[in-house]
Amino acid sequence: MNITSPREITQLLSEYHLSPLKKFGQNFLCDENIVQKIVDSIGLTPDRCVLEIGTGLGALTRALSVRAKKVVSVEIDRGLLALHGKTLAGLPNVTVLEGDILKYDLKGLCADYFGGSPFHVCGNLPYYITSKILMQVLESGAPVRSITAMVQKEVAQRLSARPGDTDYGALTASCLYFSQPETLFTVSRNCFYPAPDVDSAIIRMELSRPACGVARSDYTAVIRAAFSMRRKTIYNNLKPLAGSNAKFILESCKIDPNARAQELSPSQFCDIAKLIFQKL
Numbered sequence: 001m002n003i004t005s006p007r008e009i010t011q012l013l014s015e016y017h018l019s020p021l022k023k024f025g026q027n028f029l030c031d032e033n034i035v036q037k038i039v040d041s042i043g044l045t046p047d048r049c050v051l052e053i054g055t056g057l058g059a060l061t062r063a064l065s066v067r068a069k070k071v072v073s074v075e076i077d078r079g080l081l082a083l084h085g086k087t088l089a090g091l092p093n094v095t096v097l098e099g100d101i102l103k104y105d106l107k108g109l110c111a112d113y114f115g116g117s118p119f120h121v122c123g124n125l126p127y128y129i130t131s132k133i134l135m136q137v138l139e140s141g142a143p144v145r146s147i148t149a150m151v152q153k154e155v156a157q158r159l160s161a162r163p164g165d166t167d168y169g170a171l172t173a174s175c176l177y178f179s180q181p182e183t184l185f186t187v188s189r190n191c192f193y194p195a196p197d198v199d200s201a202i203i204r205m206e207l208s209r210p211a212c213g214v215a216r217s218d219y220t221a222v223i224r225a226a227f228s229m230r231r232k233t234i235y236n237n238l239k240p241l242a243g244s245n246a247k248f249i250l251e252s253c254k255i256d257p258n259a260r261a262q263e264l265s266p267s268q269f270c271d272i273a274k275l276i277f278q279k280l
């Protein structure tokens, strides 16, 4: 069967008395070329494992299973699990886990299913929790090689933004600690069933880049404080974290206390984190 044909998707869903659930961001890919392009972008080899986020009907899962050693796919909607007996039949290297990805311990999942080996993350992400999922994967401490994900076009723009751009914010600055996100290509809303109200893009992050020399939690604490009030100066936003040392720290880092967080680069946030957490 062809689960990227809108006609077959509707038939399949009605056979199982299901309909796409908006609350879970269910917009299923119905363009086989896009499915193949996504899988091509990951750089899989037959010895690599993949974690897929959001199985849906299994369109990406099937394509991944052809290229990867093992695919673990997490799906929150129990209703869809019944039809995987049909759409994912005969794929011994695929395991579908029911549940909310945000509740999974990814290090534990990696140990249980991939023998602790580094793995790729892939998914046509549910848009209502895209940022949370990205942050969860990045901060999990699991050995993730890369993330290749379908996100809303606006989120892709935010991820590709650089200091000084209007789209540059806490999510961008956090991601830049781990990786240099790239937008690979855009995807029209017409490639989904049902069509969402927005266009999408595929982003990719290679996670091999070394971290900037401060603990991830220290960097994250600085980012959260710095972007807590977008209109406030970096000095005012840092005061709750750095106390009376805030001004001294900014001056030592040669950062104008009147600057806004969105003007600072990841390496400047690292400098601030070093001084706050080493000196206080």
Ligand code: SAM
Pocket: 024, 025, 026, 027, 028, 029, 053, 054, 055, 056, 057, 058, 059, 060, 061, 074, 075, 076, 077, 099, 100, 101, 102, 123, 124, 125, 126, 127, 129
């Ligand atoms: N991969 C499929 C495709 O490309 O056609 C489905 C993509 S659809 C945009 C997102 C999928 O993520 C849906 O199947 C939805 O039920 C699932 N999902 C939503 N929230 C989730 C969560 N918190 N944890 C795991 N899966 C979730």
